[in-house]
Amino acid sequence: MSGSLMNLFSLCFKPFGHVCDNSEAGSGGGGGVSGGTGGEGKDGLLWFRDLGKYCGGDFSMAVIQANQVLEDQSQVESGNFGTFVGVYDGHGGPEAARYVCDHLFNHFREISAETQGVVTRETIERAFHATEEGFASIVSELWQEIPNLATVGTCCLVGVIYQNTLFVASLGDSRVVLGKKGNCGGLSAIQLSTEHNANNEDIRWELKDLHPDDPQIVVFRHGVWRVKGIIQVSRSIGDMYMKRPEFNKEPISQKFRIAEPMKRPLMSATPTILSHPLHPNDSFLIFASDGLWEHLTNEKAVEIVHNHPRAGSAKRLIKAALHEAARKREMRYSDLRKIDKKVRRHFHDDITVIVVFLNHDLISRGHINSTQDTTVSIRSALEH
Amino acid sequence: MAFVRSLLGAKKILSRSTTAASAAPKGFLAVYVGESQKKRYLVPISYLNQPSFQALLSKSEEEFGFDHPMGGLTIPCPEDTFINVTSRFQR
Numbered sequence: 001m002s003g004s005l006m007n008l009f010s011l012c013f014k015p016f017g018h019v020c021d022n023s024e025a026g027s028g029g030g031g032g033v034s035g036g037t038g039g040e041g042k043d044g045l046l047w048f049r050d051l052g053k054y055c056g057g058d059f060s061m062a063v064i065q066a067n068q069v070l071e072d073q074s075q076v077e078s079g080n081f082g083t084f085v086g087v088y089d090g091h092g093g094p095e096a097a098r099y100v101c102d103h104l105f106n107h108f109r110e111i112s113a114e115t116q117g118v119v120t121r122e123t124i125e126r127a128f129h130a131t132e133e134g135f136a137s138i139v140s141e142l143w144q145e146i147p148n149l150a151t152v153g154t155c156c157l158v159g160v161i162y163q164n165t166l167f168v169a170s171l172g173d174s175r176v177v178l179g180k181k182g183n184c185g186g187l188s189a190i191q192l193s194t195e196h197n198a199n200n201e202d203i204r205w206e207l208k209d210l211h212p213d214d215p216q217i218v219v220f221r222h223g224v225w226r227v228k229g230i231i232q233v234s235r236s237i238g239d240m241y242m243k244r245p246e247f248n249k250e251p252i253s254q255k256f257r258i259a260e261p262m263k264r265p266l267m268s269a270t271p272t273i274l275s276h277p278l279h280p281n282d283s284f285l286i287f288a289s290d291g292l293w294e295h296l297t298n299e300k301a302v303e304i305v306h307n308h309p310r311a312g313s314a315k316r317l318i319k320a321a322l323h324e325a326a327r328k329r330e331m332r333y334s335d336l337r338k339i340d341k342k343v344r345r346h347f348h349d350d351i352t353v354i355v356v357f358l359n360h361d362l363i364s365r366g367h368i369n370s371t372q373d374t375t376v377s378i379r380s381a382l383e384h
Numbered sequence: 385m386a387f388v389r390s391l392l393g394a395k396k397i398l399s400r401s402t403t404a405a406s407a408a409p410k411g412f413l414a415v416y417v418g419e420s421q422k423k424r425y426l427v428p429i430s431y432l433n434q435p436s437f438q439a440l441l442s443k444s445e446e447e448f449g450f451d452h453p454m455g456g457l458t459i460p461c462p463e464d465t466f467i468n469v470t471s472r473f474q475r
Contacts, residue, residue, distance in 0.1 A: 222449055330407070330414035330456040335429045343432050345450055346441055346457060 039311075040381075045341055046318065047382045051311040054078035054376045056161055057359030059085075062314035063352045063380040064322070068342040069094050070382050072289055072350040073101035073154075078376040081117055082162040084108060087174050087352050089155040089289035091231075096135060096154040096238035101379060104131045104156070119162035121273045124169045128156070132237050132269035139240045139247065150247035151256050153231075153239030156271065157193060157287055159356070164278050164364060166192075166285070169271040171235040173197040173290045179302040181281040187306045189298035192285075194272040196235040198225035203234055210264075217266070227266055228258055235268045242267040278363065285356040291349030292317060295324040305355055314353040321351060352380060414456035417466045422454055427470065436469050 040049045048062040055078045063072055071090035077083070084105050090097030108127040112119050139149045155172025168176055170193040178190040196203055204218045204225060211217040219229030226232050231242065240247040241256045243265040248258050258266070286301050296304075296317065304320055305313050325348040326336040336347055408414055411429050416422040431437045440459050444452065452458040459466060 222447070223451060223453060224449075328455050329452070331412070331429070332408065332410050335411060335413065338429065339432060343438060343441065346444070346452070349450070 042382075044337070045344070045382075046315070047380060048312070048315045049378065050315065052076070052376065052378060054083050054356070055080075056083055056356075056363040058310055058357040060310060060313040060315070060355040060357075061353070061378070061380065062318050063382050064318050064348075064350065065341050065382055066291070066344040066348050066350050068345075070350055071097060071154075072291075072352040072380070073097040074287075074352045074354060074380045075101055075105065076354060076356075076376060076378050077105050081109065081112065082119065082160060083356075085159040085285075085287055085354055085356060087157040087287050087289055087354060089157075089172065089174050089291070089350070089352065090238075091153055091155075091233075091236075092239075093148070093152040095149060096152045096236075099135050099138070100131055100154055100156055100237050103134055104128070104158070107131055107134075108160070119160055119165075119167065121167065121275065124158065124160060124167055124273055125271060128169065128171070128237070128269060128271050135238050136240055136244070139238075143247070147247075147251050148253075150240040151252055153233075153236040153242075153267075155233060155235075155289070156237055157289075158271075159285060159287060161278070161363065166276045166278055166282075168192045168274045168276065170194055171196060171237060171269060171271050172233040174288065175290065175293050175298075176285055176287045177298045177301060178276075178285055179283045179306060180279075181283050183281075187283065187302055189302040191298055192274055192276060194274070196268075196272070197232050198227055198234055199232065207234055211266070213263070214260075230256060230258075231267070233267075235270070235272075237269055239267050243269075278358065278360065280360050282358050282360075284358060286317070287352075287354040287356065288317070289350065289352045291351035292321050292353055294349065295321040295328075310355075310357060313355040317353045317355070318351050322348060415466075416452075416454040416456050416458045417461065417463050419460055419462055422458065423463060424454075424456070425466070431470065431473060434473055436472070440466065440469060 045065040046062065050060060052059050052061065054076055059076055061074065061076065063074065071094050073088040075086045086101065086104060088097040088100045104127055107130040108123065111126045112123045142149055155174050156170065157174035157176060158169040159176055160167040173195040175191060175195060176193045178192055180188050180190055182188055198204055198218050207217045207227065216228060218225050218227060221229045224232055227234050227242065231239065241252055245262040248262060284305055286305060301317055304317055308316055322336060323333045326333040329347050339347060408426055412426045413429060415425045415427050417425055440461060443461060444459050447460050448458060
């Protein structure tokens with residue numbers, strides 16, 4: 001049994017991500033915020049952290065499971081380096097999302113240390129690249145034992161707050177939406193992430209430009225557009241069967257096979273990165289996997305967060321999505337809640353939500369906070 | 385068909401020709417059945433626990449993924465197959 005196999009198994013048997021919150025209760029600033037952390041708990045297939053503190057203010061986090069094995073992972077890391085938020089929506093299995101959650105932030109920290117902690121687009125891009133290469137090497141080492149690892153991948157949505165800049169990096173179709181105060185007192189919803197899904201026409205054009213010699217690069221199948229008729233997202237960590245020809249052959253399942261020789265990778269692991277200078281009117285950020293956005297509009301999500309107490313924001317968004325999912329399936333929400341995982345997937349996907357409230361006093365005071373060395377490190381904690 | 389349906393007990397499985405989606409009563413959900421033409425049935429939530437009903441959902445998963453084109457659960461099998469499977473749940 002190879003070392004990589006043991007490494008992979010240790011990932012699978014890790015019951016919970018580590019939860020460590022050293023932020024000082026009652027530290028200055030944050031008007032109206034109660035000190036300490038709001039309840040963390042479980043309710044059936046739901047895990048939630050109603051309210052926590054990160055170095056720039058409060059956050060709220062929740063995950064609901066639908067798949068037999070949870071395919072979502074997420075994390076919030078915050079300290080004198082800034083803040084890192086990650087949502088990883090896996091597909092084809094849980095291994096890629098778990099791998100990313102275990103390694104991407106660490107690569108980010110190592111790479112930013114090379115420039116004395118300064119964060120740029122390049123820092124984030126290199127961290128993604130190192131993570132992709134790390135997962136690829138595991139797929140390669142385990143090809144003889146677990147060839148289906150080649151068909152596992154994950155979307156990645158990362159937000160980094162460094163000084164007064166928010167960086168958003170995305171692969172796939174998770175989404176982050178900013179709730180921004182208008183001058184007239186209202187709140188608007190501004191989407192900050194790019195979605196790499198073949199159902200977006202601009203993505204189809206991008207793929208056709210990259211593969212001008214392949215009329216079948218995007219195929220309409222089962223009511224949706226898919227890359228080679230197989231997968232909807234065009235970017236991810238993992239999915240090696242769509243990136244390296246040596247992983248698109250027997251013994252992986254026929255449904256993942258591509259008939260013609262692969263001239264170049266069909267999917268990419270290069271994130272789209274946006275940098276957004278933070279503005280005092282920026283109120284909060286909603287990071288979520290596509291399972292949420294399938295049921296809620298950006299505007300509705302922002303309205304829900306804005307009109308209710310901060311504690312429990314993420315859980316409240318999930319509940320609103322489940323109400324909408326139940327309505328679509330012509331059933332009661334109370335009945336939907338009773339359905340167990342696996343069958344549950346016919347009603348909604350795994351959903352991860354992280355709401356990050358922006359306290360601009362704390363954010364701009366970052367250099368002062370550095371003397372306190374507060375550190376937050378939290379991962380979603382649903383059993384795998 | 386009417387004779388077969390009466391044996392099933394109309395109160396357990398309600399079939400409606402109306403295309404308008406009405407709210408399902410508590411404990412029930414809508415299921416759309418048929419290979420081309422889809423017919424709407426209301427079935428008890430408990431059917432979801434039955435392995436043979438789950439097998440029908442797997443067939444749906446093969447054809448539609450987890451999207452269900454009618455909004456409600458959509459099962460692409462002949463109606464009489466569906467009736468055969470579900471009739472066993474009630475004995």
